[in-house]
Amino acid sequence: MRIERIIAQRLKDINPSPTLAITAKAKKLKQEGKDIVNFAGGEPDFDTPLFIKQAAIEAINSGFTKYTPSTGIPELKKLISEKFKKDNSLDYSPEQIVVSCGAKHSIFNALLTLINPQDEVLIPSPHWVSYQEMVKICEGIPRFIPTSAEDNFKINIKQLERYIGKKTKLLILNSPSNPTGCVYNLDELKEISSLCVEKKIFVISDEVYENFIYDNHKHISIASLNQDIYNLTITINGVSKSFSMTGWRIGYLGGPVEIIEAISKLQDHSTSNPTSISQKAALIALSTNNKFLIEIKEEFQKRRDYLVSRLKRIKKLSFVIPEGAFYIFCDITKTELDSLTFANRLLEEAMVSVIPGKDFGSDNHIRISFATDIEQIKKGIDRLEEWINKL
Ligand code: GLU
Numbered sequence: 001m002r003i004e005r006i007i008a009q010r011l012k013d014i015n016p017s018p019t020l021a022i023t024a025k026a027k028k029l030k031q032e033g034k035d036i037v038n039f040a041g042g043e044p045d046f047d048t049p050l051f052i053k054q055a056a057i058e059a060i061n062s063g064f065t066k067y068t069p070s071t072g073i074p075e076l077k078k079l080i081s082e083k084f085k086k087d088n089s090l091d092y093s094p095e096q097i098v099v100s101c102g103a104k105h106s107i108f109n110a111l112l113t114l115i116n117p118q119d120e121v122l123i124p125s126p127h128w129v130s131y132q133e134m135v136k137i138c139e140g141i142p143r144f145i146p147t148s149a150e151d152n153f154k155i156n157i158k159q160l161e162r163y164i165g166k167k168t169k170l171l172i173l174n175s176p177s178n179p180t181g182c183v184y185n186l187d188e189l190k191e192i193s194s195l196c197v198e199k200k201i202f203v204i205s206d207e208v209y210e211n212f213i214y215d216n217h218k219h220i221s222i223a224s225l226n227q228d229i230y231n232l233t234i235t236i237n238g239v240s241k242s243f244s245m246t247g248w249r250i251g252y253l254g255g256p257v258e259i260i261e262a263i264s265k266l267q268d269h270s271t272s273n274p275t276s277i278s279q280k281a282a283l284i285a286l287s288t289n290n291k292f293l294i295e296i297k298e299e300f301q302k303r304r305d306y307l308v309s310r311l312k313r314i315k316k317l318s319f320v321i322p323e324g325a326f327y328i329f330c331d332i333t334k335t336e337l338d339s340l341t342f343a344n345r346l347l348e349e350a351m352v353s354v355i356p357g358k359d360f361g362s363d364n365h366i367r368i369s370f371a372t373d374i375e376q377i378k379k380g381i382d383r384l385e386e387w388i389n390k391l
Contacts, residue, residue: 010136010137010139011137013136014133014136014137015133015359017129017130017133018129018355018356018358018359019040019042019129019130019355019359022040022343022353022355023038023040023041023042023043025353026038026040026041026347026353029353034351035351036347036351036352036353037351037352037353037372037376037379037380037383038353038369038372038376039352039353039354039368039369039370039372039380040353040354040355040367040369041369041371041372042178042246042369042371043240043241043244043246043371044241044244044246044296044300044326044371045244045371045372045373046244046296046299047244048243048244048245048248048281049243049244049285049292051284051288052243052245052281052284052285053281054284055280055281055283055284056248056277056278056280056281058280059276059277059280059281060277064276064277064280065276065277066276067272067273067276068273068276068279069273070264070267070268070272070273071097071098071099071263071264071267071273072097072098072099072252072273072274072279073099073276073279073280073283074094075283076099076279076282076283076286077094077095077097077099078094079283079286079287080092080094080097080099080252080254080286081093081094081096081097081254083286084097084221084235084254087210088207088221088223088224088235089221089224090221090223090224090230090235090254091230092235092254092255095257095260096254096255096256096257096260097252097253097254097260098252098253098260098263098264098267099250099251099252099273099274099279099282100250100251100252100253100267100271100274101249101250101251101271101274101275102238102240102246102249102250102251103206103208103236103237103238103240103251103252104130104251105249105251105271105274106236106238106251106252106253107130107131107134107172107204107206107236108134108137109253109263109266109267110204110234110236110253110255110259110263111134111135111138111140111204112138112266113259113262113263113266114169114170114202114259115135115138115139115140115169115170116139116140116169117139117140118139118140118141118167119140119141119167119168119169119170120140120141120142120143120165120167120168120169121135121140121141121142121143121168121169121170121171121172122143122144122145122160122163122164122168122170122171122172122201123135123142123143123144123145123171123172124144124145124147124153124154124155124172124173124174125144125145125146125147125360125361125362126147126153126179126180126329126357126360126361126362126365127144127172127174127360127361128174128177128178128179128206128360129359129360131172131174132144140169141167143163143168144361145159145160145163146361147159147180149318149319149320149331152180152182152320152323153177153180153182153320153329154182154184154188155192156188156191157191157192157194157195160192160195161195164195164199164201168199168201169201169202170201170202170203170204171192171196171201171202171203171204172203172204172206173192173203173204173205173206173222174205174206174209175205175207175219175220175324176209176210176212176213176219176322176323176324176325177209177324177325178209178325178327179325179327179329179355179357179360179365179367180320180322180327180329181320181321181322181323181324181325181327181328181329182320182322182323182324183213183217183218183219183323183324184220184222185217185218185220186220189220189222189225190225192222193222193225193226193228193229196229196232197228197229197232200232201232202232202233202234203222203223203229203232203233203234204233204234204236205221205222205223205233205234205235205236206236207219207221207235207236207237208236208237208238208240208241208251209241209324209325209326210237210242211241211242211293211296211297212241212297212300212324212325212326213297213323213324214300214301214304214322214323214324215301215323217323217324219324221235222235223235223254230256231256232256233255234253234254234255234256234259235253235254235255236251236252236253237251237252237253238250238251238252239251239282239285239286242285242293242296243282243285243292243293244296245278245281245282245285248275248278248281248282249274249275249278250274250275250278250279250281250282300326300370300371302374303326303370303372303373303374303377304321304322304326304328304370306374306377306378307328307368307370307377307381308321308328310377310378310381310385311328311330311368311381313385314384314385314388315334316332316334316335316388316391317330317331317332317334317335317388318330318331318334319331326369326370326371327367327368327369327370328367328368328370329357329360329362329365329366329367329368330365330366330367330368331364331365332357332364332365332366333364335388335391337391338356338358338363339356339357339358339362339363339364339365339366340356340358340363342354342356342366343355343356343366345387346366346384346387349387350383350384350386350387351383352380352383352384352387354366354367354368354369355367355369
C-alpha cells in the first residue's frame with residue numbers, strides 16, 4: 001500500500017531530526033574504531049556525575065520503580081519551584097510545574113496544548129531543528145523571522161511586529177540559542193515582551209542552555225519581567241544539558257495554572273510520569289550545591305575561547321562569537337559549498353562531523369559543537385583547517 005494511504009496527514013511532511021541522526025552516525029563510526037572528531041554533538045561530553053548515578057541506583061534498589069504522579073513527584077516539583085525562584089526570579093508554585101521526558105517533550109506538550117489547526121507560530125531563524133517539525137505535527141504553521149549575523153542573530157521589535165498577524169498564537173524564544181549562541185539582554189526582552197503583551201501572543205521560552213553562558217552575559221527569563229508577560233509565558237528547562245543527563249530524559253516547564261492543568265491532562269493520557277528513577281536522579285542533581293555547574297561552565301568557557309581563537313585564523317569561515325550554549329554557527333559561503341556537501345565531505349575526507357545549517361534555516365552555515373574536550377577540539381580544528389585550505 002502506498003505510504004500516503006497509511007500515514008496520517010499530520011506526519012506527511014515531517015523530517016527526521018538531523019541533529020540526532022548525525023550525532024548517532026558520528027557515535028557509531030567512533031564505536032567502529034574510526035578516529036572521528038565529533039563536533040556534531042548536542043550534549044555535554046561529561047559523564048553524569050557519580051552522586052546522581054548513585055541516587056538512581058538507590059531508587060532502583062529501594063523499589064522506587066512504579067508509577068509516580070503523572071506530572072512528577074511532589075518533592076521534585078517543589079525543588080524546581082525553588083530553582084525557578086532562586087535562579088530565575090520566577091514564582092511558579094509546585095502546582096504550576098510539569099516534569100516531562102526531556103525539555104523537548106515539555107516544548108511539545110506546550111505546543112500541543114496551545115496550538116489550534118492553522119495557528120501561526122513565530123520562530124526566530126536560525127532556529128533549533130525540532131521547533132518547526134513540532135509545530136507542524138500540532139497542525140500549526142511555523143513562520144520564521146529571519147535574523148542575520150549583523151544583528152547577532154536576534155529579532156528586534158520592528159521585525160516581530162511585521163510578522164504578527166491575525167493567526168499568530170505564539171512565539172518561541174530560545175535564549176541562549178541553539179545554534180547561534182545569542183543571548184537576549186534585558187532591554188531586548190523588555191521590548192519583545194511589551195509587544196507580546198500588547199498583541200496577546202504567548203511565549204514558549206526555551207531556556208535549556210541557561211547554564212552555558214560566557215563572559216559577562218547574563219541569562220534572563222522573559223516571564224520574570226512583569227505579571228503580564230508571566231501570564232503569557234511557558235518557561236522550559238531541564239537537567240539534560242546542565243547536569244550532563246541527556247539520556248535520563250527529564251525536562252520541566254512552569255506556566256500559568258490553566259495551561260498547566262491542560263498540559264497535565266495531556267501527559268496523563270500520553271506518557272504518564274517521566275521515569276521514576278530519573279526523577280530521583282534529577283532530585284539529587286537539583287538539590288546539591290552547584291559545584292558541578294560551575295566546573296562545567298568554566299570548562300566550556302575555555303573551550304569556546306580556544307575554538308574561537310582557532311576559527312578566527314580560517315579565512316574561509318566567519319562567525320559571531322557565541323554568548324551562550326555550546327555551538328558556533330559558522331558561515332561557509334566563501335567555500336562555495338552548500339551545508340550538506342560541506343558536512344558530508346568534511347566527514348568523509350577529514351573525519352570531522354558537524355551539522356549542516358540547512359535544517360537550522362541557513363544553507364550557508366554549519367554548526368560546530370564544542371561539547372567535546374580541548375584535545376579533540378584541537379585535533380578537529382587542525383583537520384578542518386587543513387581540509388579547508390585544500391578546497
Ligand atoms: N538539542 C540538541 C542538538 O541540537 C540535541 C539533539 C536534539 O534533540 O536535537 O543537537
